[in-house]
Amino acid sequence: MQTALPKFDSVFSVDCVIFGFEEGVLKILLIERNEEPFKDWWALPGLFVAPDESIDEGAERILHELTGLSNIYMEQLYTFGDVNRHPEGRVITVAYYALIRLSGKNELHPHSQYARKAFWHPVNDLPKLAFDHSLIFEKSLEKIRRRISYQPIAFELLPEKFTLTQLQNVYEAILSKKLDKRNFRKKMLNYGILKELDEKQRGVSYRAATLYKFDRRKYAKLFQKELSFMKE
Known part of the structure; x- marks a missing residue:
């Protein structure tokens, strides 16, 4: 069934870019579309915002309908408004992004026929995506690469208790480069935000490693100014 656009000059949609981390791999949440346009294509979870809801409300509803996830804190990333980004007319989309811990609580169950299924896909081997979703993904990845240099967002992807190796794996996955193990550990421990x-x-x-926790209180107290985590 084809979804007709509302009879306005412009309509708004929301696209959600949700990152997760599992077994050393940075992943992104995709859906398999079940309607035209781009039926059977992989895409970011996205739909039109209803006339009676705010953009933020629409983002929460759309993510839940297409993936089953709820209570996910998302931030606005960017507004995409190229004239020809949607084949059926002028559609402006607001992209949201989030980083979440993957666990049994993150099971994916779409509640809409719009999505055939939802799944986590490695970011380093993405298929061709519908619409301009590849561009939206690239913008979001650039965003978290910038943020990880001055904010402790890596801990949002890790379990509550983690090893230093797991922490380094997150940084390497986001930055897409290898980091010196000794230098990385020295920096992280010197910041004083790990318990x-x-x-x-x-x-x-193998030999069991020591576990750590991110000390949010100490971070809030000691680092009100910008932290340059990975700057050499």
């Missing part, structure tokens, strides 16, 4: 726990990894076949 070393009297616990080690469990269920691993």
Whole structure:
């Protein structure tokens, strides 16, 4: 069934760019579209905003309808308004983005026939995406690469307790480059925002590493100014 555009000169939609991290791989949430245009294509979760809801309300509803996820804090990323970005008419979209911890609570169950399925896909091997969603993804990746240099957003992707290796893996996945292990650990520990726990990894076949937690209170107290995490 084809979705007709409302009879206005311009309409608004929302597209959601949701990042997750799993087994050392940075991933993004995609849906398989079940309607024209771009039926059967991979795409970011996105739909039109209803006339009686705000853009923020629409973003929350759309993400839930297409993926089953709820209570996800998202920030506005950018507004995309190229005249020909939608094949059926002028559509302006507001992109939102978020970084979340992947767990059993993040099971994906679309509640709309608009999406055949939702799934997590590695960012380093993305398929061709519908509309201008590749551009939206690239803008969002640029955004988190900038933010990770001065804000502790990496901890949003990690479990509450993590190893220094897991933390470094997040930075390397986002920045798409290898970091010197010794230098990275020295910097992170010197910031004073990691709390070393009297616990080690469990269920691993190699030497268990010490676990840490991100100390949000200490971060808020000590680092009101910008932190340059990865600047050399």
